[in-house]
Amino acid sequence: MNNDRNRRRDIMNCMLRLVVEQGIQNTPMSQLAKEAGVAAGTIYHHFPSKEFLINELYLDSKEAFGKAIMVNFTQDKSYREKFEIVARNIYDFYVDHEINFLFSEQISRSTLITAENRRLGELNYMPILEFLELGIKLKELRSMEVELMAQLIYSNISAALHLHLSDCLIMTEERLKTVIASSWDGIKYKL
Amino acid sequence: MNNDRNRRRDIMNCMLRLVVEQGIQNTPMSQLAKEAGVAAGTIYHHFPSKEFLINELYLDSKEAFGKAIMVNFTQDKSYREKFEIVARNIYDFYVDHEINFLFSEQISRSTLITAENRRLGELNYMPILEFLELGIKLKELRSMEVELMAQLIYSNISAALHLHLSDCLIMTEERLKTVIASSWDGIKYKL
Amino acid sequence: MNNDRNRRRDIMNCMLRLVVEQGIQNTPMSQLAKEAGVAAGTIYHHFPSKEFLINELYLDSKEAFGKAIMVNFTQDKSYREKFEIVARNIYDFYVDHEINFLFSEQISRSTLITAENRRLGELNYMPILEFLELGIKLKELRSMEVELMAQLIYSNISAALHLHLSDCLIMTEERLKTVIASSWDGIKYKL
Amino acid sequence: MNNDRNRRRDIMNCMLRLVVEQGIQNTPMSQLAKEAGVAAGTIYHHFPSKEFLINELYLDSKEAFGKAIMVNFTQDKSYREKFEIVARNIYDFYVDHEINFLFSEQISRSTLITAENRRLGELNYMPILEFLELGIKLKELRSMEVELMAQLIYSNISAALHLHLSDCLIMTEERLKTVIASSWDGIKYKL
DNA sequence: TATGAATGAGTCTTCATTCAT
DNA sequence: CATGAATGAAGACTCATTCAT
Numbered sequence: 001m002n003n004d005r006n007r008r009r010d011i012m013n014c015m016l017r018l019v020v021e022q023g024i025q026n027t028p029m030s031q032l033a034k035e036a037g038v039a040a041g042t043i044y045h046h047f048p049s050k051e052f053l054i055n056e057l058y059l060d061s062k063e064a065f066g067k068a069i070m071v072n073f074t075q076d077k078s079y080r081e082k083f084e085i086v087a088r089n090i091y092d093f094y095v096d097h098e099i100n101f102l103f104s105e106q107i108s109r110s111t112l113i114t115a116e117n118r119r120l121g122e123l124n125y126m127p128i129l130e131f132l133e134l135g136i137k138l139k140e141l142r143s144m145e146v147e148l149m150a151q152l153i154y155s156n157i158s159a160a161l162h163l164h165l166s167d168c169l170i171m172t173e174e175r176l177k178t179v180i181a182s183s184w185d186g187i188k189y190k191l
Numbered sequence: 192m193n194n195d196r197n198r199r200r201d202i203m204n205c206m207l208r209l210v211v212e213q214g215i216q217n218t219p220m221s222q223l224a225k226e227a228g229v230a231a232g233t234i235y236h237h238f239p240s241k242e243f244l245i246n247e248l249y250l251d252s253k254e255a256f257g258k259a260i261m262v263n264f265t266q267d268k269s270y271r272e273k274f275e276i277v278a279r280n281i282y283d284f285y286v287d288h289e290i291n292f293l294f295s296e297q298i299s300r301s302t303l304i305t306a307e308n309r310r311l312g313e314l315n316y317m318p319i320l321e322f323l324e325l326g327i328k329l330k331e332l333r334s335m336e337v338e339l340m341a342q343l344i345y346s347n348i349s350a351a352l353h354l355h356l357s358d359c360l361i362m363t364e365e366r367l368k369t370v371i372a373s374s375w376d377g378i379k380y381k382l
Numbered sequence: 383m384n385n386d387r388n389r390r391r392d393i394m395n396c397m398l399r400l401v402v403e404q405g406i407q408n409t410p411m412s413q414l415a416k417e418a419g420v421a422a423g424t425i426y427h428h429f430p431s432k433e434f435l436i437n438e439l440y441l442d443s444k445e446a447f448g449k450a451i452m453v454n455f456t457q458d459k460s461y462r463e464k465f466e467i468v469a470r471n472i473y474d475f476y477v478d479h480e481i482n483f484l485f486s487e488q489i490s491r492s493t494l495i496t497a498e499n500r501r502l503g504e505l506n507y508m509p510i511l512e513f514l515e516l517g518i519k520l521k522e523l524r525s526m527e528v529e530l531m532a533q534l535i536y537s538n539i540s541a542a543l544h545l546h547l548s549d550c551l552i553m554t555e556e557r558l559k560t561v562i563a564s565s566w567d568g569i570k571y572k573l
Numbered sequence: 574m575n576n577d578r579n580r581r582r583d584i585m586n587c588m589l590r591l592v593v594e595q596g597i598q599n600t601p602m603s604q605l606a607k608e609a610g611v612a613a614g615t616i617y618h619h620f621p622s623k624e625f626l627i628n629e630l631y632l633d634s635k636e637a638f639g640k641a642i643m644v645n646f647t648q649d650k651s652y653r654e655k656f657e658i659v660a661r662n663i664y665d666f667y668v669d670h671e672i673n674f675l676f677s678e679q680i681s682r683s684t685l686i687t688a689e690n691r692r693l694g695e696l697n698y699m700p701i702l703e704f705l706e707l708g709i710k711l712k713e714l715r716s717m718e719v720e721l722m723a724q725l726i727y728s729n730i731s732a733a734l735h736l737h738l739s740d741c742l743i744m745t746e747e748r749l750k751t752v753i754a755s756s757w758d759g760i761k762y763k764l
Numbered sequence: 765t766a767t768g769a770a771t772g773a774g775t776c777t778t779c780a781t782t783c784a785t
Numbered sequence: 786c787a788t789g790a791a792t793g794a795a796g797a798c799t800c801a802t803t804c805a806t
Contacts, residue, residue: 007769023302025216028796039771044798046769105300111214144369148354152373155346163339178335182343186377219779230788232782241780405684407598410800421767423803432801491678493596526751530736534755537728545721560717564725568759580790602776612792617777619790 008046011036016057020102024054024112055117058107061100066124068093079140080184086131087180090157101161125150139189149187156183199237202227207248211293215245215303246308249298252291257315259284270331271375277322278371281348292352316341330380340378347374390428393418398439402484406436406494437499440489443482448506450475461522462566468513469562472539483543507532521571531569538565581619584609589630593675597627597685628690631680634673639697641666652713653757659704660753663730674734698723712762722760729756 014036018027029050033040047053069089073082094101107113113121132149135141141149160179164171205227209218220241224231238244260280264273285292298304304312323340326332332340351370355362396418400409411432415422429435451471455464476483489495495503514531517523523531542561546553587609591600602623606613620626642662646655667674680686686694705722708714714722733752737744 029798030796033772040797041772041799042770045771050797109296142369142373144373145360145366147359148350148366148370151350151354152347152370155350156343156377159339159342159346163336163342168338169336175336175339178333179339179343182333182335182377185379185381186347186373188376190376220781221779224789231780232789233787235781236786411802412800415768422801423768424766426802427765487682524751524755526755527736527742527748529741530732530748530752533732533736534729534752537732538725538759541721541724541728545718545724550720551718557718557721560715561721561725564715564717564759567761567763568729568755570758572758601774603774606793613776614778614793615791618792623776 007038007042011038011043011046012053012057012060015053016061016099016103019054019057019106020099023106024110051112054107054110054112055114057103058113059117059121061103061107062121062124064097064100065093065104066127069124070127079135079138080188082131083135083184084180086128087153087157087183088176090154091160091176094157094161095164098165102165105158141187142189144187152186153183156186198229198233202229202234202237203244203248203251206244207252207290207294210245210248210297211290214297215301242303245298245303246305248294249304250308250312252294252298253312253315255288255291256284256295257318260315261318270326270329271379273322274326274375275371277319278344278348278374279367281345282351282367285348285352286355289356293356296349332378333380335378343377344374347377389420389424393420393425393428394435394439394442397435398443398481398485401436401439401488402481405488406492433494436489436494437496439485440495441499441503443485443489444503444506446479446482447475447486448509451506452509461517461520462570464513465517465566466562468510469535469539469565470558472536473542473558473562476539476543477546480547484547487540523569524571526569534568535565538568580611580615584611584616584619585626585630585633588626589634589672589676592627592630592679593672596679597683624685627680627683627685628687630676631686632690632694634676634680635694635697637670637673638666638677639700642697643700652708652711653761655704656708656757657753659701660726660730660756661749663727664733664749667730667734668737671738675738678731714760715762717760725759726756729759 011032015027015032018032018035029043030040033043036043043053047056069086071089072085077085128150129146132141132146136143136146156179160171160176163169169175202223206218206223209223209226220234221231224234227234234244238247260277262280263276268276319341320337323332323337327334327337347370351362351367354360360366393414397409397414400414400417411425412422415425418425425435429438451468453471454467459467510532511528514523514528518525518528538561542553542558545551545557551557584605588600588605591605591608602616603613606616609616616626620629642659644662645658650658701723702719705714705719709716709719729752733744733749736742742748
């Protein structure tokens with residue numbers, strides 16, 4: 001039923017918001033029920049447990065990330081330009097979906113996500129890893145484990161995002177350019 | 192009483208370990224009492240609440256970090272060399288104090304730490320910020336907000352630390368050098 | 383509708399099995415619905431409540447017992463022989479309908495069965511009670527309240543059945559003969 | 574602390590009564606707390622779970638049974654007389670401790686009791702089993718598995734107890750004598 | 765009649781904190 | 786100061802039953 005999927009989505013969206021605002025442990029299912037406008041039991045009609053619900057949120061978030069990451073990716077660009085596109089995709093996606101970013105940060109080292117789901121979620125990173133491998137092969141990037149390299153890139157963008165979200169500093173186009181350039185300089189091939 | 196301070200320290204050390212092993216929410220005060228070998232009430236003689244205890248742990252951890260960061264820092268080195276020393280200090284401190292690293296990661300975005308304590312904790316970063324400001328002034332580093340730059344550096348080292356702690360990849364001296372070099376290349380002054 | 387009675391029977395049979403396997407309290411109506419292949423609401427078209435359904439099962443089980451008890455009962459036998467036939471009928475019925483036996487044991491002291499239904503169910507014991515009364519009158523059996531005597535006989539057969547169902551002891555023909563003989567010796571008329 | 578054991582006992586006694594009156598599943602821990610005059614958490618200070626509490630009740634009940642069973646057992650009696658003493662001990666114990674009897678009946682086939690505890694509980698039957706083995710060896714009792722024989726004896730006494738507890742029939746001394754005689758006749762050695 | 769999503773009171777259990785000793 | 790039994794509010798989850806479709 002169409003209504004069914006909507007109800008499920010409503011619950012997920014509401015939980016996502018609450019988890020980001022309050023943390024998983026500070027979000028009781030009773031509150032979720034109230035704010036989603038359903039009975040407590042209804043949640044359990046759609047998700048067998050709180051843990052399962054969080055896992056669904058995780059998979060959802062990774063999938064959305066994966067879809068957003070490689071857009072605007074055309075071959076008629078230099079590797080450096082493509083790198084910038086990917087980096088901006090990541091940044092833009094999370095700026096547009098702050099809630100996903102904050103959720104990801106919170107869930108990233110959580111033991112609540114099952115090993116299997118974590119594996120599934122990380123499949124969405126594949127296109128990036130392949131792009132980096134290609135870069136190394138083309139001698140555009142320095143030789144390094146692509147997982148480590150991906151971490152370095154992500155952590156730089158993440159740092160920018162945190163500053164964007166905090167009120168300390170406005171992330172102007174210029175600053176973003178600096179961060180991306182800094183990231184590129186950190187991994188590019190040196191003669 | 193000397194015994195008194197020891198008791199306090201024992202409780203803190205035990206809590207630090209438990210929090211890292213299990214998470215804050217999965218560490219009941221009753222377990223802390225048992226593993227620290229004291230009665231539940233005793234903990235409350237030393238700390239008015241669980242939250243306060245966590246805040247003490249936070250301040251402690253930041254202070255230790257601050258103390259470790261600028262050791263081996265002699266003036267008879269180039270700026271680049273000093274940068275490497277600082278980066279290695281951070282890395283080494285957390286390798287030697289994994290528990291502090293994991294605690295920091297867990298607590299970093301937690302709402303349990305009061306705004307005031309967070310401010311106090313971050314004072315320990317001052318020497319680094321000043322070192323970076325100097326670098327910009329000396330045209331060793333590119334012009335950038337030092338808070339952002341510090342984030343970039345820390346996030347790179349953190350990425351290395353996570354790989355070190357995970358079993359995926361062994362953090363050889365070479366890989367660490369690569370990370371530090373990558374970090375330096377990302378922020379150094381370009382003509 | 384014929385289909386209707388079948389549906390009702392399917393639900394009852396399924397519930398009987400589940401109750402014996404898991405206990406009444408551990409058998410949710412939702413599980414019954416799933417395993418019987420009907421919707422939850424459908425069950426409530428046939429039975430106003432779980433309690434009512436259990437009561438129907440009880441009456442059913444007692445009726446089946448009553449029908450089985452006096453088969454093969456021909457007058458051209460001695461009283462002792464007829465006693466053995468009845469005892470074997472009880473034993474055989476429950477060996478063939480283990481599920482009924484286990485259900486009876488579980489339900490026997492339950493407060494779920496209404497007083498009225500319990501009375502109705504026990505009407506099925508009448509033929510046995512009459513047979514025992516006849517035995518006393520004929521000086522084949524010692525003088526005793528027939529309800530007490532029926533309990534003694536049943537409890538002996540029940541003991542045999544439990545041993546048969548457990549894996550401790552195989553109920554050979556010989557052991558069964560011993561139990562029936564023991565039961566008879568316990569109630570037969572003494573000079 | 575003395576108070577401690579009392580509190581524990583109070584909770585156990587209260588639970589025993591409630592379980593017998595209402596059944597295990599119909600006795601919520603919240604009701605136990607209220608009727609025992611303690612907070613819900615207090616119960617869990619003494620027993621890790623409802624299941625554990627029930628297991629304790631079981632062990633307690635079996636132990637009390639075991640202690641009561643062989644009293645007044647002097648060697649200057651015939652085997653038949655000793656048999657009567659044991660049978661009366663069982664009957665008297667349960668008449669004096671109706672609550673234990675009803676609890677035993679309810680718990681006897683329950684899956685809540687752990688295998689280990691069931692084994693421990695049944696150790697209390699040992700003196701009876703040994704007494705029966707002796708009887709067989711002395712050719713006082715017919716040859717039969719002692720476990721089966723014990724079941725037969727117990728089930729007869731149990732039948733008497735149920736009639737005693739029900740309002741159908743008053744268990745006079747004469748009727749009890751009949752039951753015991755009936756039981757004896759059922760197992761005694763036949764030439 | 766059949767369906768099955770929705771309900772919400774009720775269940776067991778946890779745990780930060782208190783306080784009499 | 787130390788103890789640890791006691792508290793009770795709050796949490797995750799269950800399930801008999803209803804009712805709109």
